[in-house]
Amino acid sequence: xxxxxDIVEEIKVIVFRLKDEEYGVEVNQVKSxxxxxxxxxxxxxxxxxxxxxNMRGIVTPxxxxxxxxxxxxxxxxxxxxxxxxxxxEIEVGLIVDSANDVIDIPINAIEPPPEVVGGIEAVYLRGVxxxxxxxxxxxxxxxxxxxxxxxxxxxxEA
Amino acid sequence: xxxxxxxDMFIEESKExxxxxxxxxxxxxxxxxxxxxxxxxxxxxxxxxxxxxxxxFEDMAALTHEMENVLDQARNHKLVINSDxxxxxxxxxxxxxxxxxxxxxxxxxxxxVSHVVAMLQAILSGDFSPSAEEEVxxxxxxxxxxxxxxxxxxxxxxxxxxxxxxxxxQQTGFYAYWIKTSVQDNCVLKAARAxxxxxxxxxxxxIIKTTPSVEEIEEExxxxxxxxxxxxxxxxxxxxxxxxxxxxxESVEVIVIDPKQYKTQQAPAKAPEAKPIAxxxxxxxxxxxxxxxxxTVNKKPAASKTIRVDIERLDVLMNLFSELVIDRGRLxxxxxxxxxxxxxxxxxxxxxxxxxxxxxxxxxxxxxxxQVFNRFPRMVRDLxxxxxxxxxxxxIGAETELDRTVIDEIGDPLVHLLRNSLDHGVESAEARIAAxxxxxGLVQLKAYHGGNHVFIEVKDDGAGINREKxxxxxxxxxxxxxxxxxxxxxxxxxxxxxxxxLSTADKISDVSGRGVGLDVVKTKIESxxxxxxxxxxxxxxxxxxxxxxxTLSIISAMLVQVEDEKFAVPLSSIIETAVFTPDEIMHAHQxxxxxxxxxxxxxxxLKSIFNIPDTExxxxxxxxxxxxxxxxxxxxxVVDSFIGQQEIVLKSLGKYLVNVFAxxxxxxxxxxxxxxxxxxxxxxx
Numbered sequence: 001x002x003x004x005x006d007i008v009e010e011i012k013v014i015v016f017r018l019k020d021e022e023y024g025v026e027v028n029q030v031k032s033x034x035x036x037x038x039x040x041x042x043x044x045x046x047x048x049x050x051x052x053x054n055m056r057g058i059v060t061p062x063x064x065x066x067x068x069x070x071x072x073x074x075x076x077x078x079x080x081x082x083x084x085x086x087x088x089e090i091e092v093g094l095i096v097d098s099a100n101d102v103i104d105i106p107i108n109a110i111e112p113p114p115e116v117v118g119g120i121e122a123v124y125l126r127g128v129x130x131x132x133x134x135x136x137x138x139x140x141x142x143x144x145x146x147x148x149x150x151x152x153x154x155x156x157e158a
Numbered sequence: 159x160x161x162x163x164x165x166d167m168f169i170e171e172s173k174e175x176x177x178x179x180x181x182x183x184x185x186x187x188x189x190x191x192x193x194x195x196x197x198x199x200x201x202x203x204x205x206x207x208x209x210x211x212x213x214x215f216e217d218m219a220a221l222t223h224e225m226e227n228v229l230d231q232a233r234n235h236k237l238v239i240n241s242d243x244x245x246x247x248x249x250x251x252x253x254x255x256x257x258x259x260x261x262x263x264x265x266x267x268x269x270x271v272s273h274v275v276a277m278l279q280a281i282l283s284g285d286f287s288p289s290a291e292e293e294v295x296x297x298x299x300x301x302x303x304x305x306x307x308x309x310x311x312x313x314x315x316x317x318x319x320x321x322x323x324x325x326x327x328q329q330t331g332f333y334a335y336w337i338k339t340s341v342q343d344n345c346v347l348k349a350a351r352a353x354x355x356x357x358x359x360x361x362x363x364x365i366i367k368t369t370p371s372v373e374e375i376e377e378e379x380x381x382x383x384x385x386x387x388x389x390x391x392x393x394x395x396x397x398x399x400x401x402x403x404x405x406x407x408e409s410v411e412v413i414v415i416d417p418k419q420y421k422t423q424q425a426p427a428k429a430p431e432a433k434p435i436a437x438x439x440x441x442x443x444x445x446x447x448x449x450x451x452x453x454t455v456n457k458k459p460a461a462s463k464t465i466r467v468d469i470e471r472l473d474v475l476m477n478l479f480s481e482l483v484i485d486r487g488r489l490x491x492x493x494x495x496x497x498x499x500x501x502x503x504x505x506x507x508x509x510x511x512x513x514x515x516x517x518x519x520x521x522x523x524x525x526x527x528x529q530v531f532n533r534f535p536r537m538v539r540d541l542x543x544x545x546x547x548x549x550x551x552x553x554i555g556a557e558t559e560l561d562r563t564v565i566d567e568i569g570d571p572l573v574h575l576l577r578n579s580l581d582h583g584v585e586s587a588e589a590r591i592a593a594x595x596x597x598x599g600l601v602q603l604k605a606y607h608g609g610n611h612v613f614i615e616v617k618d619d620g621a622g623i624n625r626e627k628x629x630x631x632x633x634x635x636x637x638x639x640x641x642x643x644x645x646x647x648x649x650x651x652x653x654x655x656x657x658x659x660l661s662t663a664d665k666i667s668d669v670s671g672r673g674v675g676l677d678v679v680k681t682k683i684e685s686x687x688x689x690x691x692x693x694x695x696x697x698x699x700x701x702x703x704x705x706x707x708x709t710l711s712i713i714s715a716m717l718v719q720v721e722d723e724k725f726a727v728p729l730s731s732i733i734e735t736a737v738f739t740p741d742e743i744m745h746a747h748q749x750x751x752x753x754x755x756x757x758x759x760x761x762x763x764l765k766s767i768f769n770i771p772d773t774e775x776x777x778x779x780x781x782x783x784x785x786x787x788x789x790x791x792x793x794x795x796v797v798d799s800f801i802g803q804q805e806i807v808l809k810s811l812g813k814y815l816v817n818v819f820a821x822x823x824x825x826x827x828x829x830x831x832x833x834x835x836x837x838x839x840x841x842x843x
Contacts, residue, residue: 040832042722042811043768044819052811052824052832057481059809059832089813103638147814 013129015048015101019071023096024105024129024136031084031091031109033099034039036076053093055084062093068144086096087141093143103136105129110138168213169262170466173684175202175209175245176255177532183251187244192592196233203229206254209669215267218257224278225250228676231282246277248536306501316367320387322368325417327389332363334415335390335397340383345406349378354404356386360644363390375700383409387415469562472523476711479512479519479708480807483712486512487755487804487828516712516805524559525710527605527614530569531556534576534603541580548587548598549580560612564706567686571679575616575702576601579675583620583700591695595619614704622696625651630656649790655678667834684839687713687730711808715825717801717833718784720764721773724833725797726806726825731838733785733792735800740779752794762841767820787841795841808835 014025015035032055039051039062048067052059062082066073079098084091113125126138180203186195204348207222253274261267316324324334338357341351352375359365367387370380381745390397394412401410448589486509493505510641519559531553542549560568584599591597602617628651630640638646646654655676683690688706707713707730715726716735736754743761744751750761761783764770783794809832811818822837 038831039836040824041770042815042818042821042834043770045815051814052815052834054832056828057484057809057826058828059811061812062815091812092814115714145814147816 003089010104010106012102012104013138014083014099014135015103016081016096016099017071018065018096019074022134022136024103024138025083025141026083026138029085029087029104029141031086034078034082034084034093036082041080050095053082055091055093058091060084060091060093062095064095065144066095066097068094073128085141087145087146090143090145090147103131105136105138113137164213165261168209169258172206172209172254172258176251176258178202179251179839180248180536181207181532183247184539185540186239187241190239193233193235196229200226200233202231210267212386215257215261217268217271218254218261221250221253221257221269221271222276224275226523228278228281229626237281237733238435243281246274246281248540249274250278264566270790276451298411312329316387320367321417324387324389324415328417332389332391332393334417335388336395336413336414336415337386337388337397337401338383338411339386339401340408340410342406342408343382348380349376351404351406352376352380352384354400355407358389358400358404359386359390359397362392362397363388365389408791408829424723457478467522469523472519472562476519476523479516480711482512483516483805483807484826484828488830489828491828520561520708520712521559523562523566525562526557526559527565527568528556530565530572531603531605532650533569534572537573538576538580538601541577542579544588545581547580547584550598550600552600552602554602555603555605558607558612560706561708562738564612564686565716567682568704568706571682571690571704572614572616574676574679575704576603579616579618579620579700581703583618583622585621589621593621612708614706615700616704617701619699622700623652623655623692623694628652628654649693652694655692656690687728713808714803715806715835716763716784716803717827718782718795718797719799720768720797721770721775723768724801724827724831725764725785726804726833726835727795727838728785728822728835729803730785731788733787735782735784736794738781738783740781743781750796752783754792754794757796759785759792761796761798764836765796767841786838788839793838793842795838806833806835 012027014027014030015022015024017023017091027140031076034055037053039053041051041138042061048064050062050067051065052061054060064073074097079095081096082093083096084093085098086092109131110127110129113122114128124140124143126140129136129138179199182195182199182202186192187201189195203222203226207219207226210216210218210222228237228243228247232239234242238244241333251270253271257267257269287625327334331485332526339352339355339455341348345351356365356368356372356375364385365388368375369385374380375384388397392400394414397412398410403409406569486505489505490509493502496502513805533549534553538549538551581602584601585593587597590599602615602620604612604617625648629638629643629646632651632654633640633643637654657677658681677741680690683704683706686706690705691703693703695698716727716729716732718725718727738752742752744753744758746760750763751758752761753759765772778800782797784797784800785792787793787795809826811821811824820837820840821834822840823835824832825835827833
């Protein structure tokens, strides 16, 4: 018999780097992690939409997460990865600086997002997890991938 | 019995029967004397009743039953079908359809049928005769007990010798049963099933007769059912069970042969002595048996060699095949690059085979437009009646085939257009006579193939579009300005009917006469990759022309390159490709234009409209142009080079990127890269 006190609810997250910080997305929202391949630009879309790629037969939009969060842009390198995430019916690839870890986070280690974290608006964050000396920023993908913003941008352009 | 698995089949088949009744009723209306037609309708109704009863949809069964009674009277010349009766029957069919849709939607198919049933019964009793009354009273109890004498009639002829055997065996405690077994329609090995039934029954007692003969049964020389006369000590239930134990048996009917009754039936002289017989005869699913009787009278249509396939499975197949087409493109490219002739030959062969495969898969998804068209005669009839107009609907080319997904979508737009033609196109009988036209208006629904497209025309010989009123209304609604209106051609005025502002006007019908929801039609058809046009001659009528793609998933396209980017332009929008020298480019109002066969065509630079980054590659001085069209309008897309024509698989951009300007989707090229498909309609204002 397990002692109930020992059971702490945990979530599994994929850890990726953006600029000099570590972020996490829940593993059940991640479909795969890919190397960056040829992106076809889609004209007249928001500036953070890099274009579309062929994900094994499925045309998948690619969002540059640095651009999405208004961070300074970086040159894509060997470590650059595309994290394919799925939220509801939306499937999108997120370009990140690197992705190389999967960890379990106890739910009770997650704290609400501070008002300002690395310049990224708190609305995109689910919380911050403190793991020993590591700080992990958990993304709220529903907000990150909200298409309303795209529609608004469209209206402005129109 | 687990009914769910049969529900889909029931719904499909019921739909077909209801449609058949509808169709035949419409023909019957013009030829009310035709017993053949009534028989046909009767059969459909009867099958429907049987199926509904089996599935436990009582209201449906009850209603069809009443309807059947009326039809039965009609086919026995006890009742003359008139237009009032027709209306009641049509009402029945509508009600049945409602029930069916309720069932299909997961409901219980319950409807209040009492009103229509009362009307049907009134029809029966209105034509009062002893026989009719008998029929009615029988109705109430029919399912419970059919007069025994009638049952005995069903028993096929027994000769003297057989009858004696039956009589003698009864004295020794044997029952003689007449057993009619019907196999299922889809039964594969009828003879084998029949043999198993025979064998099983043989183990219960002695078989003294079969109809048809044993040899004929073995040679599968029977339609759907066969009869056996069995002597046994077992009960009816046991016999039934024994037969039903054999799989693929649809129904079994067991009747006790009473030699005395049988004789009186065969030689009707005295009033039959009502003598109770040993066991109560039970008619299992007598509906099926009766139908069989009817079917033998009229030659059964040859079993069609088709199977029903779930459209979703075909979609999966199509998607898988799309992948194959992409890989084929890739292979072709690799083979070309490798320069190995053997590889190239193999790939070429594979391309050919997959090309054939592609056309087969596409045709598998094709269904005749008849499926949509066949509901219109009824609709037109009702509408014409409501509008008090005389209208003859002509359907041409109902066998023309279209992709199933298109078929499913095209119904509503057609309803709109037909309603329009009926309501506003065709004039009233008086107006027609005054205009020197035949009293009866003609509405034509015509489908035909043309190139990679299917065309559907809705044509009427009515008054044509009243352009003055359309214009007045359009100006009033702010769709065009007064100055703008002055410059419009007749055709452009007609096209205003599709403007969205015009349709939202309520009571438009008494103003312009047209425009009721036509923008919906246009939007729908364009969403299917089609186009709709209008052609009207005052006094002579109006024609709507719908152009639809044959399929929605694989299209032919022209691949073009601009700087480093590749785009696909659907072949359906391309008129042709051309190369112009720089001095052929003219300017008109800040716009580059070219003279294309005498027409001034504006040029659209893909590079600037799509903000394509400049790679500063050396360019040729000649200008490559793809001339595309949207309706009558043309535009020239300026590109760097033409790559070539290719079959491409349409892919959506997904839910994240919606309404991207001038891009209708994407495709995956042979090298695995994504190319965007240009929506020419968006580029031409």
